[in-house]
Amino acid sequence: RTVYVNGDYLPETEAKVSIFDRGFLMADAVYEVTSVLGGKLIDFEGHALRLNRSLSELDMAAPCSKEALLEIHRKLVELNGIEEGLVYLQVTRGSDGDRDFLFPGEETQPTLVLFTQNKPGLADSPASKTGIKIISIEDVRWGRRDIKTTQLLYPSMGKMMAKKAGADDAWMVEDGHVTEGTSNNAYFVKDGVIVTRPLSTEILHGITRKAVLRMAEEAQLKIEERLFTIDEAKAADEAFCTSASAFVMPIVEIDGVMLGDGAPGPIAKRLREIYLEESIKAAV
Ligand code: PMP
Incomplete structure (x- = not known):
């Protein structure tokens, strides 16, 4: 190389x-x-x-x-x-x-x-077809998560905790609210509304998040940017996460609780398709 x-x-x-x-x-x-x-x-x-x-x-x-x-x-x-x-x-x-x-x-x-x-x-990964399982963990990172620094020890530990628990990744929770995934932004869908945490210094301003929210809006999907709890996500119809390397990744289980019928949700699947199609077209 x-x-x-x-x-x-x-x-x-x-x-x-x-x-x-x-x-x-x-x-x-x-x-x-x-x-x-x-x-x-x-x-x-x-x-x-x-x-x-x-x-x-x-x-x-x-x-x-x-x-x-x-x-x-x-x-x-x-x-x-x-x-x-x-x-x-x-x-x-x-x-x-x-x-x-x-x-x-x-x-x-x-x-x-x-x-x-x-x-x-990468664009056709097996995980994107089955969806992934996540656990929730405490968010103990520093307070400027909007800066993309290489302080990745806690996210690494989070992924190890997930692996030990038989899951694929972890969402982090601070003061009772989900911040983000160890290396992705977090969303759930309930009654057709996509919910995700608003931008602040508490989370990374995902490049994929920005693009996906724009595309969701263009597709006339409803979006609520607000704080949410892990229990709300567990009771959701579907959940997903976004990152530059996983695009839109469906989540089918949170802390052992299966979402919907346990298969990737329709909104996550649709957003993944739209995201891949549009961003490949615009690629340089
Ligand atoms: N949050 C964290 C903590 C991350 O490490 C990442 C991956 N860089 C993301 C969110 C997603 O950001 P992006 O869509 O820009 O990859």
Whole structure:
């Protein structure tokens, strides 16, 4: 696999980052994951905009222009022959050659790393046909979840808890309300109304969420952005989650409670179809 590090395209075994890099020592880093379908990037613009927002919220310098970033994405997709898969991008505050809590001076260059993941069958995954099972767990993450940082230890632990419980993923609950999934935004449908938590600093502003809500509106579906409990979701007709790598993923079980007849719901299925069709058409 060819990867990108600070201006160079290299075999993955030759790519190197300093052990003093603040991304490594302090999770002082932000990232994006863009999916590739038909060899093209899905919603690159959305990811580039969010990356800039994450960087500016952390007073981190942008490593390069949006145009340059698009070229790097495209070149890696081409060099690695990716038809279906993901491009992972990470920017860290870099390293001034020592460990210190204070941010280094402006002379320190950010680190920019990108690599691809080949995922044949991504758009047609078995899970999307059967739906997935989730559990609910406490949300103990920090308070700026709108910034897409690489602090992913708790989401990893959440996925491990789900696996141990025989489930596929977890939704997190704070003050009695669902925040989001470990790596996705959360929705349920009751009596034809799609319910999802409004945007705030408590959740990541999903690129897929934005697109799916726009498409749901265009399809004349009813949407309520409000806080909701896990019990409301368990009593729903259907549930689903969204992310750049799973698109719209139906959920058929929450904490062992089967939703509806246990099969993916009609609204989740329809939104997945619309999302894939429209975003493939608009892919770059
Ligand atoms: N919430 C969290 C915590 C996530 O990690 C992700 C995945 N990046 C999402 C939501 C979904 O965001 P997106 O649709 O931009 O992938």
